[in-house]
Amino acid sequence: MPERHDSDGPPTPPAANPSDLAELLAAAVRGGAVDADAERRVLAAFRAARDEGAHRAAARNRRRDDWRPERVRRGGRPVRTTLVALVASLALGGVAVAAIGSGSGGTRDAGAERGGPLPASSASTGPPVTAPNQSAPAQADRGFSRPPSARDTEAHCRAYDSVKKHGKKRGQVLDSTTWQRLIQAAGGAENVGAYCAEQLAEKKEKKKEKGNAGKSKPGKSPKAPKVSKTPGGGATKNPKSTKSPESKAE
C-alpha cells in the first residue's frame, strides 16, 4: 500500500484493501490468549467422553459428520444420492403430468401408474420393493388407489426419522421387516438415512403436485393427512374416514 506522507495537503489514507482487511480482521477478532480454565473444562469433558467409550469408531455413520474432502466438495452429498434425487424428481414430474390428464376415469390406471414409476426409480437405488408393488392393483380394485409403495416407505422413513431425532432404540420403533424393507429400498443399511431424506423431500414435492392437480388425483384430497406413524401399517388406511367428501367422488 503506498504511503502518502509526502502529499501536498493533509495525507489521504490509502483505500482499505479488502484482502488486507481480512487479515486485520482475523487477527483482531480472534483476539487474545486461550482461557486456561475453559481449556481445563474442555479436556475434562474429553476424558469423560473417552472413558465412556463415546469415541469408538463404530459410532461413525452420520452424513453430517463426514467432512472428508471429496464429500465437502459436493456439499456433503454423495454422488449416488444426488442421482437418486434427480431420477426421482424426473419420475415424479412425469407421473404428475400423466395423472393430471387421466381425470376421473383413471382411478385404477393412475394408481397402477403411480405404483409403476416409483419402483422404477427406487430400482436405481437397489432391488425394488416387490411386495407393495404386487398389492398395488389389488388396492386399486378396492378403490384405495394410492401407491402403497410410497406410503409405506414414507411411513417407514418417518419411523426411522423418529429413531434418529428422538434417540429411541430402533428396535422399539421399527420391526425387523420394516427395517429390511428400508434397507432394500435404499440399497444398503448405510444409505437408509440419505434415502429417507429423499423420500420425505419427495413427499413434499408430491403434495405440491397434488395441490396443483386438484381433483383429478385418485382417492386423495390435496390436504391428505400425514400417514400414520405405525411402521408398515399404512396399507390399510381407509381414505374415506377423515377426508373431505370430494375425495371419493372422482
Next chain:
Amino acid sequence: MGQGRQPHRGRTSDGELGAAVARAQEGDEAAFAVAYRIVQPGLLGYLRGLVGDEAEDVASDTWLEIARDLGRFRGEGAGFRGWTATIARHRALDHLRRLKVRPRASALEQDMLDLPGPHSTHDQALESLSTEYALGLVASLPRDQAEAVLLRVVVGLDGPAAARVLGKRPGAVRTAAHRGLKRLASRLDAEGVTDDGPSTLGESR
C-alpha cells in the same frame, strides 16, 4: 504473519490439526488440547459475531458436543474446522432461540458507539484494530455477510466448507463474503482508520 500472506487463511496449521485430531480420536488427551488451541480462537471469534457476549458460554456447549461426538468425525484438519464450526453454529442458534432474540446484528453495533475508537491505546505504534471494534464492524453487516466473512476470514474455512456450514451455495457465500469485506473496507476508509494500518501490519508481525 511476519513472512507475508499465508497461502490460505488457517491452512498452514491444517496438517498439524489433522494429526492432532486423529490422535485425539485414539484417546490422546494432549492431542485434543492441541486441536482445541488451534481451533478455539477462530470459533470464539465466530461465536462473538453470532451471539456477542454469550460467546464463551456457547463455546463451552460447543466443545462439550465436540468432545462427545469426536468419534463420529471423519476428515482432515480443514474438515475439522468445518465440522466444529457447524456445531458452534447450531449451539449458537439454539441459544438464540432459547433467548427468543434474533442474532445480534444490532446489539454489538450499539455497544460500538460507546467505544473510544478503533485503537486500543494511543501509543501503539502498530495501529491495529481492537477486537471489540473489529467485531462491532462485522456485527454491523447484514447477517449473511457477517457469517460469510467470519467463516472465511476468522474461522479460516475455504469456500465449499463455508457453504456447507451455512447450507448455501458456494457462489452465494462467495458473494456475501466479498460484499461484506468491501463494506467493511469502505467503513474503515470513512473513519480514516487505515493510515499505515495494512502496510505496517505485515512487517511488524
